[in-house]
Amino acid sequence: MQIRVINPNTTASMTEKIGEAAQQIAAPGTRVVATNPRSGPASIESHFDEAISAVGVLEEVRAGELEQADAYIIACFGDPGLLAARELTRAPVIGIAEAAFHMATLISTRFSIVTTLGRTGIIAEHLLQSYGFAHHCRRVRAAEIPVLDLEDGGNAALDRIIEECLRAKAEDNIGAIVLGCGGMADLREQISREVGLPIVEGVTAAMKLAESLVSLGLGTSKHGDLAFPRPKAFSGQFEYLSGPGR
Amino acid sequence: MQIRVINPNTTASMTEKIGEAAQQIAAPGTRVVATNPRSGPASIESHFDEAISAVGVLEEVRAGELEQADAYIIACFGDPGLLAARELTRAPVIGIAEAAFHMATLISTRFSIVTTLGRTGIIAEHLLQSYGFAHHCRRVRAAEIPVLDLEDGGNAALDRIIEECLRAKAEDNIGAIVLGCGGMADLREQISREVGLPIVEGVTAAMKLAESLVSLGLGTSKHGDLAFPRPKAFSGQFEYLSGPGR
Amino acid sequence: MQIRVINPNTTASMTEKIGEAAQQIAAPGTRVVATNPRSGPASIESHFDEAISAVGVLEEVRAGELEQADAYIIACFGDPGLLAARELTRAPVIGIAEAAFHMATLISTRFSIVTTLGRTGIIAEHLLQSYGFAHHCRRVRAAEIPVLDLEDGGNAALDRIIEECLRAKAEDNIGAIVLGCGGMADLREQISREVGLPIVEGVTAAMKLAESLVSLGLGTSKHGDLAFPRPKAFSGQFEYLSGPGR
Amino acid sequence: MQIRVINPNTTASMTEKIGEAAQQIAAPGTRVVATNPRSGPASIESHFDEAISAVGVLEEVRAGELEQADAYIIACFGDPGLLAARELTRAPVIGIAEAAFHMATLISTRFSIVTTLGRTGIIAEHLLQSYGFAHHCRRVRAAEIPVLDLEDGGNAALDRIIEECLRAKAEDNIGAIVLGCGGMADLREQISREVGLPIVEGVTAAMKLAESLVSLGLGTSKHGDLAFPRPKAFSGQFEYLSGPGR
Amino acid sequence: MQIRVINPNTTASMTEKIGEAAQQIAAPGTRVVATNPRSGPASIESHFDEAISAVGVLEEVRAGELEQADAYIIACFGDPGLLAARELTRAPVIGIAEAAFHMATLISTRFSIVTTLGRTGIIAEHLLQSYGFAHHCRRVRAAEIPVLDLEDGGNAALDRIIEECLRAKAEDNIGAIVLGCGGMADLREQISREVGLPIVEGVTAAMKLAESLVSLGLGTSKHGDLAFPRPKAFSGQFEYLSGPGR
Amino acid sequence: MQIRVINPNTTASMTEKIGEAAQQIAAPGTRVVATNPRSGPASIESHFDEAISAVGVLEEVRAGELEQADAYIIACFGDPGLLAARELTRAPVIGIAEAAFHMATLISTRFSIVTTLGRTGIIAEHLLQSYGFAHHCRRVRAAEIPVLDLEDGGNAALDRIIEECLRAKAEDNIGAIVLGCGGMADLREQISREVGLPIVEGVTAAMKLAESLVSLGLGTSKHGDLAFPRPKAFSGQFEYLSGPGR
Structure with missing residues (x-):
């Protein structure tokens, strides 16, 4: 099982620390991929930081989908982008x-x-x-x-x-x-x-919840309001998000 | 009084329509500046669209600060980026x-x-x-x-x-x-x-609330949790947000 | 636009003060009519004072209807008689x-x-x-x-x-x-x-909300539970309220 | 024990009916005094009717105090004037x-x-x-x-x-x-x-609660926010309420 | 009227004290039967004590049914077994x-x-x-x-x-x-x-509520979720509860 | 890790079924001990059944403590005895x-x-x-x-x-x-x-939560209101619960 632990800020040392804590608590057979967005705030201490960081969180979920991650963790205590992230995947997404x-x-x-x-x-x-x-x-x-x-x-x-x-x-x-x-x-x-x-x-709590859901065969519901977003045009720096959908 | 009405999506025709409705209801002396971000989704129909659109909303508030806007309206029914936008300004920010x-x-x-x-x-x-x-x-x-x-x-x-x-x-x-x-x-x-x-x-309701707050001399509180964000480093596509201050 | 600012107590100096504050904040073209009931308590500091004052508030709304007031403000912090007042008019009624x-x-x-x-x-x-x-x-x-x-x-x-x-x-x-x-x-x-x-x-907040609603063409809903009261007989000191209708 | 059952409207036939129902359920030794205000609406079917009726309810509590009523019941389903009535007495006051x-x-x-x-x-x-x-x-x-x-x-x-x-x-x-x-x-x-x-x-439920509280020696608390109203001047038709206190 | 006052703990002196307080407040004609289970904790100071005591409470309700008690009081401040007790009887059951x-x-x-x-x-x-x-x-x-x-x-x-x-x-x-x-x-x-x-x-409050409900002819509803439990097999020390049910 | 899955009713076939479902979902190294009390109802379909079943649940937790169970699951949808069970152990206890x-x-x-x-x-x-x-x-x-x-x-x-x-x-x-x-x-x-x-x-959800808490080193807090019950005397069929300690 691969769990993508997303540190929403861009401070690599924190990502590493979080990744280690996550891997340490992981079950045998669980591989932690700890990442942080390339773009975003060095730390998250306001609604503003959080709103900006959500973009990076979503990038990381999109990246994780390509790697077929089994679950995602959003490792910032404000759970930035949580519901948006859930829309992007059938896998579970857990906020810390x-x-x-x-x-x-x-x-x-x-x-x-x-x-x-x-x-x-x-x-x-x-x-x-x-x-x-x-x-x-x-x-x-x-x-x-x-x-x-x-x-x-x-x-x-x-x-x-x-x-x-x-x-x-x-x-x-x-x-x-x-x-x-x-x-x-x-x-x-x-x-x-x-x-x-x-x-x-x-972080450690979320690791175990993510593993739990995967073991249970449960992932984000695609019935109803967490279904994949309708495909549409995006402009400017977000143009790459356009498309006929996933 | 200048009120910046931000359409969080990038569909110019909608921005225009919203701007007209806003100007029509505006008090004499109120100038509506209707804008939309250059970057973002063409429409907002999911948490994902909303999270991406919040970045554009915040850009537009930053732009408005340079033009000394007196108030801001976020013209999407999910009020995307509302609390983050409030952190960026002493002016009132109203979600529709x-x-x-x-x-x-x-x-x-x-x-x-x-x-x-x-x-x-x-x-x-x-x-x-x-x-x-x-x-x-x-x-x-x-x-x-x-x-x-x-x-x-x-x-x-x-x-x-x-x-x-x-x-x-x-x-x-x-x-x-x-x-x-x-x-x-x-x-x-x-x-x-x-x-x-x-x-x-x-949109029309928010226009009148925004005018009301400005008339009352009331703006977003800078005491407590809506104070300006602490300055910090941002990376990647958000590097331009870095800085020593607001 | 005429806004009737009702001080629910009978202290004229307070009515005057409230009226001045209201007029000062009013938009150009808004005329404040500050009144207080002839009958009622000199100040409102209990549920009892409030219940008695509600009668005067309702009198003042009825008087305002004859003068075709565009909106009403109930200028006591307990909002005495608010829902009853709303039943008496198509205009907005705002409690402070x-x-x-x-x-x-x-x-x-x-x-x-x-x-x-x-x-x-x-x-x-x-x-x-x-x-x-x-x-x-x-x-x-x-x-x-x-x-x-x-x-x-x-x-x-x-x-x-x-x-x-x-x-x-x-x-x-x-x-x-x-x-x-x-x-x-x-x-x-x-x-x-x-x-x-x-x-x-x-008081000042209510003034702007009242002006806002009038500008929006919004008034108290007459569909459902804030419809005009059913006409009926009243006795004793309230006999004058009897009638075939509003 | 004397319980004053106040029908807040002025329809005597209803007062009588309510009084009979109350007396029928009363404990031996409980005397029901069923009354209605002289002034007020013939029936209560709106917030407006209710606000007007509260004055009569309070009159009836004041009258009851002179007769040393042991408890009061407000026999209209909106419990009009309930907290105000409680301020006027040490006795229990129950809304139906x-x-x-x-x-x-x-x-x-x-x-x-x-x-x-x-x-x-x-x-x-x-x-x-x-x-x-x-x-x-x-x-x-x-x-x-x-x-x-x-x-x-x-x-x-x-x-x-x-x-x-x-x-x-x-x-x-x-x-x-x-x-x-x-x-x-x-x-x-x-x-x-x-x-x-x-x-x-x-009505019947309130009768038993009123009797219960009297038996328990419990009445409306005069410590804190249900204390007797501060004495003050009243004007106009309510001048008779003025005074140095109860 | 017979009211069964159940002290859920097994301390007889407390049962006696509670019974006296209950009888003292009782209406003429109300007979208090104060009891405590033979089995259970000497006092109730935890969820554990409470869960064990509930069995005794239910025994006492069953015993009361044989004696045709008119109402029940559960005289411990956690109201142990309250909803279960209500299922066993048409009489009112009140927690203190x-x-x-x-x-x-x-x-x-x-x-x-x-x-x-x-x-x-x-x-x-x-x-x-x-x-x-x-x-x-x-x-x-x-x-x-x-x-x-x-x-x-x-x-x-x-x-x-x-x-x-x-x-x-x-x-x-x-x-x-x-x-x-x-x-x-x-x-x-x-x-x-x-x-x-x-x-x-x-205890005293519950006595008056119990008497009140009996006087009103009101008892635990047997329509819906407080109906008598479906009869079924019980094992071990609870085998005596088995049966076709009442 | 040993997880004691307690079926609160006494139907052995259900216990077996639950135990199998639990073992199937268990992590390697987790041993499920599925049990049911010797005493109690054959099924739980009322508050009454639930109250009786709580005793058996607590017995099973006590038995589990002797076997040093690492966690407990209460496998009835009403979570009978949950807080009481938590008082008896430092291990996690999860209701389904x-x-x-x-x-x-x-x-x-x-x-x-x-x-x-x-x-x-x-x-x-x-x-x-x-x-x-x-x-x-x-x-x-x-x-x-x-x-x-x-x-x-x-x-x-x-x-x-x-x-x-x-x-x-x-x-x-x-x-x-x-x-x-x-x-x-x-x-x-x-x-x-x-x-x-x-x-x-x-049942399956609770299994993963129980394993999760054990992995995290988290168990029922013994600080505050879930501390071990104070030791005390119990009488009758519950006398065996008496004692100087947990």
Whole structure:
């Protein structure tokens, strides 16, 4: 089974880190192809970054279709382009935010989220509402660290995340914590040890959900509103998307 | 006052039609600049089309900022790129779906939507939920006509829309109907006459909301999660977005 | 265009103040007729005050119909008599609470309300739920000042409101503040300057929504549950309402 | 124990009928005082009728306070003036719509409502949402009979109600039916026999809830937002409400 | 009228206390039969305890059917086995949590709950959501006392409960408090006096609701999903439940 | 990895069938132990059956703990005893209803449920609401076949299920169907072929979720409200549950 793990931003070191975390958790026989778009933002910290990154996500799904990928993971906590990506393939497509939420509700009655920047909290709130998990989440917390600080090799970012997780544990009346950034994929074990609470991380959670769906023979429904897009003309830099359809 | 009305698809005839409808409803002193992106889909009928179109919408907002536009309208019923567009400007940005929903709740207790293709109904459902209007909408109906059929000059599409509106009036226990496509901007008066019910159309509704906010001195809040995006590096076809600031 | 701005309480100085704020924001060609009922409470600070005031609101709509008013505004933050008023006219009727909520959601993702007395907070909560904005409002705050303190000419009330707005800005994770009393109609600019956040005030917001609907040719739907009331007999002090029709 | 059953409309025959139904169900030792306001509409079939009737309801509560009533019932299915009435007394105040909803949820998982006119359905919908019972109610049905047809002595109205109840039983997947009009207080047994389903009627339900609260020593909380209204000046026809307080 | 008050745990002193509180509030002519299962947990402080206790609750309903009980009360704040119990009888079955919630909403706009152990708070949250009262409850508070501490005769538990109630009164913006444990049935008057707020206690509330339904001739609907269970084979320790069914 | 698949009813043929379906979908290295309680109902078709069956489920979890099971599946669509079971173990515990709902939302925007008897529809509705999936499910449909008809070897039951699935496909505007009974575990492939829509079956879905959580090192949180139950005395037939600890 080939799972294409798409880091929606263009920071190669993060892609590599995410890929390693994904491969490590993968079942025997699952091959992870970790990629990032050639075009897009170096990190995703706003609705704007997210909207731009969605184009790259869709490119990567199109590329994956040529390689007959069995499933896709969108490895950014805002799940950018998720429904659009699902339209492009019969394979399952999993966002890491949804993956983490699903898993967290299976092991606790209530959870909190610890994300990077406060301004992205609203993205998590919107996803929680849309997916149906609003009342399972007690609080969205931010460590107030820029995403790329997770790449700088030092411990400052990790320390801040652990600090916020400990606060969540002490104050939020929860059973689990969801890590709110794909860049934390390599930190879940360490954070879990330090915090003493189940820590749900989205990349790893999504890997197992993707494998699960493939094993079940389930993929994105092509009946109804996730059917392949109607073929049509595209202009300008998107002209290459034109066509009679897939 | 200059209002930039952005048709997110690239069909110039639709842009023109939308621009005319917008200018017609505009207050004296309001100048409508109707534009569409150079790059993007000819029509928007899926999440995929919508995700691609968001890039063009954001381009048009950036262009508008250079021209010091006073407000922006996103003239596609899925409100593509809405929150991202808001991050790029202090001016108000209004989506035509939200505009129509707001106006419909002010003149009726319950409304139905008549849109083009059934597959886009889910987009309307998601917006209704996110904006808070889910329980004001009785039903999302589709005339099952492709968007560009609205451009072909004949009456078949119009007839189908009127037929569906009449069904909504007869069956849905509603006080108003929301037209679910920017391409219907020129049809509201005719449909209203034929159907005998208040017909809310998004482009015209958004025009008045945009003018209203400008008059009130209100624009997108730059405090909190709609602040300008943090400057950062972009790669590839989006490299031009890189920069030290907004 | 004539817009009848109804102050539901009987304090003439407040009516005047509200009328001035409304006229100031009005479009050229819009004439504001600011009125208050002859009968009713001097201020509205409870469900009881609100229920009594609704009668006066309805009187004023009936009076407006004789003068062929083009739209109505109910200038009390509880929107007293709103749906009843809508039944009496084909013109639009806008409550200032709903107007402020609608506008606030167009420029921010989340807002707080700063109202006068804590005991009226529940009225705002009920309106938020009914209109669909419950999850857009982070917190209902009270400055704990009686309504008529806003009329006494001093700065104490204003200072308290600004203080509470600053707390909301600092603590509530919001992008905008809604002022929760018609008596604050003249304060929005000053508060906005001091607080440094978009301040949405209902009278001015409602004015623009009313003008917008009139421009769009949209009025209260007479199809369905907002149709004119069935004519019938009324007794006692309300006998004058009897009749064969509207 | 004295329970004041307030028929918010001015139709004496309905007041009498409601009073009889209430007294019949009353516990030994409970005295029913059935009243209606001197002023108000002959029937309540719109938001307008309801708003006017609220004044009479409040008058009747004030009158009841002089007679030291132990509890109040508002015997119109829209619960007009409910929260305002609660502010005026330490005694419990029960609306017949809420009473019926509460009781229906105790004996079934889902219920439907059969009311008089379709246009009042929205009032029931709003109450269901506000009280928290929206997802317990499958459907609001109307027999499309004017309220006063229930007073004309013939069987046509009853037949229509039974017909609609039988449809609800057959189609709605429910366990109980709520009768949606105070004027049906005398019909519950007959309808129940004909329909073969638990029929919940509001006047009788409210009687038992009122007695229950009195027995429990529970009355309207005077701590917080249902405290007595602040005393203040009232003008015109409502001047008699002015005062230093209750 | 015979009301069977079922204490789902096996602590006889608590059953006695609950029975006394129930009889004390009962109407003349109502006979309380307070029982507890022979088998089950000594106290209920977890989902596990609750699931086991449900068997005993159902035994007690079956026993009550033989004695032709007119109504049943499940006297544990998690309402264990409520819907299952309803399936077994035409009589009304009332849980004390639902009873308290219903009554609290009739005398206040918002309430808080004070329960025993924090870990049972989630049970209350789930019930609030399922019954429809989630937005009427401001906060679920725990005194952090084990249930059986309420039986030890000292005042420590009572003091802790009063302390928590006073905090709720001061901080929660509420009008009433719901006591979250059947073991507090004898404390409501004392707590009410000390706290100065309406205190709603479930056993007493349920008694009045049960009497009310019986008086109204209303019992659990046997039409639809609360019909008697289909008869079938049971094995092992539950073999005695087998049969052709009633 | 050992996964204990608990059929909550006592019908051995169904346990076997479920066990086979589970083993078939299991990853290499996963050993399925399919069991059913010795005590309990032969099928689960009511709240009553469910409540009784919960005891057996808990017995089986306790038995599994002695055998150091790595995860548990509760293979009845009402997820009986789910939260109680979670309290008894650090391992993950998955209900088949929740499993199916989670998976269905990952491959479609909206789904319908096809269950056995109409009377169990309410159980599904309650679970959908509690888990957060109420707005993802368009409709709960019943084939109106008793559970054990699925065991009789003929095709009548299967035909009815397929017929209802085809109706759901044609009428419900959905992308996937959830099978609403553990006894359908062996039918998903055949139904899927006949219906031409993704068919989500709970036993198989739960298997993959259980394996996923174990691989992720995630188990039921012991911090907060799913901690092991406090040890206490149990009486009668449940005396064996007494003890100083878990």
